[in-house]
Amino acid sequence: MSGTFVGMPGFPAFPSAAREAVHDTTLRGNLRHATHTIRAKRAKAVAEVSDWAELREAGKRIKDHTLRHLDHYLVRLEESVTAAGGTVHWAADADEANRIVTGLVRETGESEVVKVKSMATQEIELNEALEAAGIHAYETDLAELIVQLGRDRPSHILVPAIHRNRGEIRDIFAREMGDWGRPAPEGLTDTPAGLAEAARLHLREKFLRAKVGVSGANFMVAETGTLVVVESEGNGRMCLTLPETLISVVGIEKIVPTWRDLEVFLQTLPRSSTAERMNPYTSTWTGTTDADGPRAFHLVLLDNGRTDTLADEVGRQALRCIRCSACLNVCPVYERAGGHAYGSVYPGPIGAILSPQLRGTASEIDASLPYASSLCGACYEVCPVAIDIPEVLVHLRERVVEGGEVTRGGNKVVLRPAKGHAAERAAMRAARWAFTRPGALRTGQRLASRTRRLHPRTLPGPGRAWSGTRDLPPVPAEPFRDWWQRTRGGNDVKGTAG
Amino acid sequence: MRVALFLTCVNDTLYPDTGRAVVKLLTRLGVEVDFPMAQTCCGQAHYNTGYRHEAEPLAEHFADVFRDYEAIVTPSGSCGAMVRELYPRMGERARAQGRGDALAATLAPVVPKTYELTEFLVDVLGVTDVGAYYPHTVTYHPTCHGLRSLGLGERPRRLLQAVRGLELVELPGAEECCGFGGTFALKNPDVSAAMGADKVRNAESTGAEVLCAADNSCLMHIGGTMTRLRTGMRPVHLAEILASTKEEPAV
Ligand code: SF4
Numbered sequence: 036m037s038g039t040f041v042g043m044p045g046f047p048a049f050p051s052a053a054r055e056a057v058h059d060t061t062l063r064g065n066l067r068h069a070t071h072t073i074r075a076k077r078a079k080a081v082a083e084v085s086d087w088a089e090l091r092e093a094g095k096r097i098k099d100h101t102l103r104h105l106d107h108y109l110v111r112l113e114e115s116v117t118a119a120g121g122t123v124h125w126a127a128d129a130d131e132a133n134r135i136v137t138g139l140v141r142e143t144g145e146s147e148v149v150k151v152k153s154m155a156t157q158e159i160e161l162n163e164a165l166e167a168a169g170i171h172a173y174e175t176d177l178a179e180l181i182v183q184l185g186r187d188r189p190s191h192i193l194v195p196a197i198h199r200n201r202g203e204i205r206d207i208f209a210r211e212m213g214d215w216g217r218p219a220p221e222g223l224t225d226t227p228a229g230l231a232e233a234a235r236l237h238l239r240e241k242f243l244r245a246k247v248g249v250s251g252a253n254f255m256v257a258e259t260g261t262l263v264v265v266e267s268e269g270n271g272r273m274c275l276t277l278p279e280t281l282i283s284v285v286g287i288e289k290i291v292p293t294w295r296d297l298e299v300f301l302q303t304l305p306r307s308s309t310a311e312r313m314n315p316y317t318s319t320w321t322g323t324t325d326a327d328g329p330r331a332f333h334l335v336l337l338d339n340g341r342t343d344t345l346a347d348e349v350g351r352q353a354l355r356c357i358r359c360s361a362c363l364n365v366c367p368v369y370e371r372a373g374g375h376a377y378g379s380v381y382p383g384p385i386g387a388i389l390s391p392q393l394r395g396t397a398s399e400i401d402a403s404l405p406y407a408s409s410l411c412g413a414c415y416e417v418c419p420v421a422i423d424i425p426e427v428l429v430h431l432r433e434r435v436v437e438g439g440e441v442t443r444g445g446n447k448v449v450l451r452p453a454k455g456h457a458a459e460r461a462a463m464r465a466a467r468w469a470f471t472r473p474g475a476l477r478t479g480q481r482l483a484s485r486t487r488r489l490h491p492r493t494l495p496g497p498g499r500a501w502s503g504t505r506d507l508p509p510v511p512a513e514p515f516r517d518w519w520q521r522t523r524g525g526n527d528v529k530g531t532a533g
Numbered sequence: 534m535r536v537a538l539f540l541t542c543v544n545d546t547l548y549p550d551t552g553r554a555v556v557k558l559l560t561r562l563g564v565e566v567d568f569p570m571a572q573t574c575c576g577q578a579h580y581n582t583g584y585r586h587e588a589e590p591l592a593e594h595f596a597d598v599f600r601d602y603e604a605i606v607t608p609s610g611s612c613g614a615m616v617r618e619l620y621p622r623m624g625e626r627a628r629a630q631g632r633g634d635a636l637a638a639t640l641a642p643v644v645p646k647t648y649e650l651t652e653f654l655v656d657v658l659g660v661t662d663v664g665a666y667y668p669h670t671v672t673y674h675p676t677c678h679g680l681r682s683l684g685l686g687e688r689p690r691r692l693l694q695a696v697r698g699l700e701l702v703e704l705p706g707a708e709e710c711c712g713f714g715g716t717f718a719l720k721n722p723d724v725s726a727a728m729g730a731d732k733v734r735n736a737e738s739t740g741a742e743v744l745c746a747a748d749n750s751c752l753m754h755i756g757g758t759m760t761r762l763r764t765g766m767r768p769v770h771l772a773e774i775l776a777s778t779k780e781e782p783a784v
Contacts (some may be wrong), residue, residue, distance in 0.1 A: 040759075050724075053724050058723055189691075201612055367712065368728075371724045403720075412675035412677055413677075413681070413709075431583075432583030433583040437586070463579055464587060466574075466579070467576075467584075467588075471573070471590050476574075504752060506757040508757070510546075514551035515552035516570060
């Protein structure tokens with residue numbers, strides 16, 4: 036699983052990628068255990084708050100308001116950051132962002148950076164870009180470290196190594212740590228304390244040596260130019276304060292207008308994500324100060340498809356996401372398919388609506404993501420900013436099968452339907468034709484009834500996949516409408532005469 | 534009271550017994566039932582697969598057929614949700630696309646009059662004890678659209694609890710999707726089957742003889758998985774349990 040995600044020509048469509056995961060019993064066991072545990076805890080943490088519904092609504096409103104006036108708040112943010120001694124850079128896409136960060140690191144003359152977990156830098160594949168420029172990036176979040184040492188890919192937005200169990204982690208540490216720095220202690224066990232200690236010793240060396248830190252941010256406060264990271268381990272805080280230069284790469288949608296707005300999200304985010312009343316570490320940083328922290332602060336504001344997404348009336352709500360991962364943890368599809376099958380740094384329900392918007396629906400994987408859901412609605416129910424994920428999924432399905440107008444790179448373009456849906460489209464048209472003609476439907480039913488003894492219990496063609504693992508019901512001798520007509524609405528049947 | 538039975542295309546074609554059960558049950562409760570023969574399909578499969586333009590004429594057809602009834606009753610949570618939740622959205626969307634108010638105006642009359650069976654029984658008729666007799670152990674699976682789109686809540690359970698002879702046992706992980714999801718089962722067969730198998734295993738662990746739900750599409754998926762996994766359980770639609778009496782037990 037060390038294949039690349041971004042751009043990924045040839046990454047298989049979701050159904051094939053998921054097939055492997057479904058049959059990997061270790062992976063399914065790991066995921067099942069982890070998601071069920073957090074699911075139950077989250078429900079409890081949310082139930083404790085009597086005004087949860089109001090908080091959810093407030094979060095939704097704040098985000099919608101900010102997105103509607105995004106240009107205004109971004110300018111405001113730039114002013115505040117600059118006034119506080121920071122420098123703001125604008126990046127239209129992944130390449131530009133990587134170029135900016137690589138350039139900034141080069142200017143410091145360093146060839147190593149420490150990183151605090153960041154979805155934005157994963158999205159643009161910054162580590163790979165830095166590596167190509169001869170700069171090593173070290174992940175310092177425990178789970179990210181596991182992923183990095185395992186030459187693996189994150190599979191969850193909050194717990195990137197959710198697909199690994201403790202035994203697997205012990206093996207990775209013992210095998211790999213030496214290649215990256217301080218080796219794992221002799222006789223490392225798979226106890227949480229043992230693993231945490233090994234990571235602590237390994238990382239401490241990195242923190243003390245590093246001159247450059249790279250981070251993302253959960254929020255950016257426009258009024259003061261403050262960035263906010265919430266985390267559980269405190270490693271992020273070390274990354275933010277110890278280096279001399281701090282570079283933060285943040286998606287433009289992460290902005291909130293004022294400190295007051297943070298109050299809402301600092302309640303909903305921890306409860307939705309880790310089921311905690313408050314997250315253990317909340318770090319905020321504003322520009323630079325002489326006495327403490329980094330001497331230079333750079334903020335790289337990342338667009339990478341976000342403005343295009345904002346142009347879509349239905350799909351834009353995906354930008355409200357605060358990356359709490361609650362939707363992943365309740366999703367029955369994510370639980371079986373695992374995060375890697377989504378072919379994106381954003382897996383699960385949010386990934387299924389965000390990735391095809393940020394990247395477009397041209398690739399096989401992106402065209403299959405809107406279908407990676409049974410539309411059960413559990414994701415919408417838990418989302419702390421009320422993103423109607425099922426609605427956006429159906430909206431994107433229409434884009435896949437029917438094409439339509441979208442904004443790409445700031446321009447309106449008309450998409451053609453994705454390939455491979457011709458047979459389905461024909462079937463849907465035929466069904467619509469029959470269903471608007473009751474007589475035709477009836478003929479079909481009669482034919483099915485009359486030939487019922489000939490029907491196999493498995494289906495040919497596209498139906499085979501379904502009937503491969505399930506039996507079809509037998510076709511009844513008489514459809515309901517024939518019974519209704521024959522018995523005059525059941526009035527001829529004993530006991531039902533009204 | 535005279536109501537229209539909206540049986541849905543799946544029930545009509547594959548599960549006529551459910552339709553007969555609804556007729557028998559409502560008639561027993563003094564409701565006059567009509568089955569408009571021109572009805573076909575609500576358009577849910579089209580809509581949810583992304584063919585929303587194809588779904589519109591079906592919705593219009595539905596509205597034409599059912600417009601004049603006092604109430605429309607359906608034994609399917611997902612088709613009920615289609616009418617109640619998604620028809621208004623279809624109308625709004627047509628308006629947003631500059632196609633005027635015509636679609637919204639056509640669909641609007643049927644939206645508030647459409648009831649899922651348990652809603653109709655509990656909210657409109659005001660009954661929870663429908664006089665049924667069903668001497669079996671039953672576990673109840675609340676289907677996703679019934680649970681989350683329509684918010685059926687405790688209604689189905691209250692109806693089941695009032696059935697004489699019936700022992701209701703809780704289903705572990707009840708609120709988890711069974712993995713059917715219409716075309717999802719075709720498009721993602723492996724994940725869908727894995728979800729179905731987990732649902733069936735949970736159901737089996739209850740020791741119940743019958744798994745009951747208020748939607749035949751989900752029951753088709755669950756039932757098909759049950760026979761394949763050779764469990765001894767049977768999938769039965771809620772309406773068939775409620776229609777069952779000592780004199781005329783359900784088949
Ligand atoms: S979509 Fe909602 S539930 Fe999912 S990660 Fe984003 S905020 Fe959390």
